Amino acid sequence: MTSTDTFPDLLSEVRTFRTEHPDVRYVDLISLDIPGHFYGKRYPIEMLEKVAAGSPLKLPQNCVLLGTQGGLYEIGDYCFRDGDPDAVRRLVPGTLKPVRWESQPLGQMLITSDGTAAPIEFEPREVLARVLQRLAARGIHPVVAFELEFYLFDRHLQGGLPQFPRDSLCGDEDSQPNMHIERLSRFSEVLHETVDAAREQGVDANVITAELGPGQFEINFAHCDDGLRAADWAALFCRSTRGVALKHGHRASFMSKPYLQAPGSGMHVHVSLYDAAGNNLLAADEQRPLRHAVAGCLEWLPHCMPIFAANHNAFRRYGAMVNAASRASWGFEDRDACIRIPESDPRNLRIEHRLAGADANPYLVLAAILAGMEHGLDAARAPIAPLNQDRQSGIDFPQDMLAAVRAMEDFPAVRAGLGDEFVMVYCANKRQDHQAFMQEISAREYRWFL
Incomplete structure (x- = not known):
């Protein structure tokens, strides 16, 4: 059974969640960047219902390009030459769930650009989606x-x-x-x-x-x-x-x-x-x-x-x-x-x-x-x-x-x-991670060379 079998539409999923978890006021909308860390936004539950009903959900496209430490790298025309545009994301059906490890009641839900009208070519989930298709x-x-x-x-x-x-x-x-x-x-x-x-x-x-x-x-x-x-x-x-x-x-x-x-x-x-x-x-x-x-x-x-x-x-x-x-x-x-x-x-x-x-x-x-x-x-x-x-x-x-x-x-x-664009972006991201990694002198270097 797929998640869409359980919830025939996103709006009913959100409404069911609100009924079952009335104390949850916020939901983290999360997606994985290139290094494998989550980024996203914390949405009030009532705003999430509007998104599920069809309101647009947009986040900066360049969030996907974050380096290991969370900063942005200039890659081609991305990040600092493209105006930092927003890109449309969608909610992933069946992933709205309560979070048990926070001190306050909270929900979380996956978001992605794959399946949208203009998917981000280098988003990891979109890369996998293309291979599966x-x-x-x-x-x-x-x-x-x-x-x-x-x-x-x-x-x-x-x-x-x-x-x-x-x-x-x-x-x-x-x-x-x-x-x-x-x-x-x-x-x-x-x-x-x-x-x-x-x-x-x-x-x-x-x-x-x-x-x-x-x-x-x-x-x-x-x-x-x-x-x-x-x-x-x-x-x-x-x-x-x-x-x-x-x-x-x-x-x-x-x-x-x-x-x-x-x-x-x-x-x-x-x-x-x-x-x-x-x-x-x-x-x-x-x-x-x-x-x-x-x-x-x-x-x-x-x-x-x-x-x-x-x-x-x-x-x-x-x-x-x-x-x-x-x-x-x-x-x-x-x-x-x-x-x-x-x-x-x-x-x-x-x-x-x-x-x-x-x-x-x-x-x-x-x-x-x-x-x-x-x-x-x-x-x-x-x-x-x-x-x-x-x-x-x-x-x-x-x-x-x-x-x-x-x-x-x-x-x-x-x-x-x-994908050509993915390989270009991914390799540039890793090369710049390497450069950032080298910008710190470790205690070992002082022991070896001081």
Whole structure:
């Protein structure tokens, strides 16, 4: 069932919400920018009803271009040469939900430019929408499930650095890396409310796992036959998890590599492809389409690293410790591979793309994966040997942001698959993030060179 099945029109959705939550006076209208942060406006609930009834909803177009620190970068004619124009947004049906982590009653709702008369070409949700529309026109229907790892820290930083979280049972630090299930009991209050809050946002969150790092956990989502909604779930989950953690005296972070000596946090994405009759396209013809899709993903991977590793810290995750590949690779039931093929029956045959950091933009990650699979199906080439056959098999990919940006800009297939304007804007955004990152002298530099 889609969200529009539940609410046949936006006005009835808003009115139902007001009836069920009469104490909510404001609603945050939110959308994801290029680095994967939410921007938006807080609307009085009565104004939201007017928008649902047809009043225009506009926000500055350049909000999408915000850098990692929230500032604007001059990119081409955007930001400082275009007059900072407004762009029309629309409400995303079925996403108006109460927020439980704020001190006052509050609602939130997703907004987007996709589906409007003039969508913003570089808006992440619009980039994914175009890829999905292209696949749908070919009779290809993805089913997607995200898995997100994250760390809990103590709420208070020490000298700007994170501290291990303390559990609510005995107040001890969660400082020993292990995967013991007892850690779920020690942090059950925050973890269970994290799942409850996600479900209130419409996210079908389910399995909770204690990961190897101190304070590290993973929560899985159900498989979803709507790619946009699956990415919405991942985005909303990050927001709600941070809010719930603060409520419980913790910080939650999806930072890719918060500790050098502990595993990083990944965004694992499971993808199957079906036709209109529900047949798994990857399982056809003795699984040749599966191998073609893998080959396409591997060919695209070195040219999409600015998406999968969205910031400088994310590159620290590769080749370090557990299940973090340093080359583009694949394998059956192999967690060392970037692309893992989990054991399953033909109906559920899928790829698990494991390369992206947990702090990547889920819309862009899924768009890059799907476009890579599409590229592979069209090229119909066999992939390199799986790791099960050759542990040295793999394709090099860039290991720093500037090299990654150059590789993305210079690959015509990515421009064709994700859009020329998006690639130009995205790479310029990442290059300027790099320049901003370099404008601070760290304590390490003084230790090394003073």
